[in-house]
Amino acid sequence: MATGDCAAPAYAEAARANAESLVRMNLSVFGRPEAGWETYAPVAAREIGTRCAPDTPGFAQALAGWPPGGAPDGVMTEAALQAVEIAVQARRPIVAVLDRGVCPDPPTELADARPGEGYGGKAVQLRPGALAAYRAMVAAARAESPEIAADPRFLQIYSGFRSPASDAARCERDGDCNGVTRATCSPHRTGLAMDIYVGQAEGYGPDSSADPNRLAQSRMAAYRWLVVNAGRFGFAGYAFEPWHWEWTGEAP
Known part of the structure; x- marks a missing residue:
């Protein structure tokens, strides 16, 4: 560092x-x-x-x-x-909204990510502005970091917009709502939040909140580049989850 x-x-x-x-x-x-x-x-x-x-x-x-x-x-x-x-x-607009006791409605307009932008070929949707900002950020990251450019998985999206019904099902399935790893009113319902591949520790999934996985991710080039540079493109992160980033260019 x-x-x-x-x-x-x-x-x-x-x-x-x-x-x-x-x-x-x-x-x-x-x-x-x-x-x-x-x-x-x-x-x-x-x-x-x-x-x-x-x-x-x-x-x-x-x-x-x-x-x-x-x-x-x-x-x-x-x-x-x-x-x-x-x-x-404080840089995450969703935090201020939730502090007022408001859960935002889902967006009325979503755009589809291109093939290759979704991790493992996954279909991903985001608000158009968030997706455009994401693309600009990824282009810069690959131009500025040889380590990121060397692995096409880095910065691919594995979760974008999730409907309220989808999040409710996740909470029910995992038995953990409104905790540190699951929120009853998830930022993903806004179409502004995305989970981005920044690497993973051996034996863990890319979104595992286990301490060894998060520690390994914090040492990886993709995450460290995001910490320093994502703000240039209007993104704010959630420090507990190295993979979670939110675009601040529109209100939730």
Whole structure:
């Protein structure tokens, strides 16, 4: 992750503490116990404005200078990570809508993805504007990242628009509605949300919320490119699910 000079001698001790907590800190930022914050390191680095690796003094220095984080010593805490999560969530328009107690109606117009845009040949639909923005983003990613360009699966969509009835059936089937991995009012009903292939850990599906899978995805080129660049095309992510992205160019 590190680029440029990430040396900051005054934050050497903070860097050592962050290296330790990166894999050991007990936290529950998304309401589920986890060990370590490495999965969220790319998002945290993007939010605090650094490309330094999370165990470097340069990262600690950037964290110390990030006002919302409340970490003036440069040491990552659960509270600082929660501040990152809040800042990222605020970019998702669906969050503000749901906070008002509103569940958006499905869109009246949808466009079909082209063959090759759906993962495994899957048929995918999105709002026309979201699909156009997605195509521009994928073209840029393949032009800018040789690793993404080398594997045509990267950034293919495996879930786009899902009807309310479809989501209700998923909730019933999985027995998990309105939790960290399933929502009664899913963003997918808006036609603005998409689950994008960013890779997977061996033995897991690309949308597995198991900690080993999400950690592996957070280390992959496709996800790291999205974290840094998706905002250029109007997309906001959901930090708990590396594959989930929402277009912010229209109201839900």
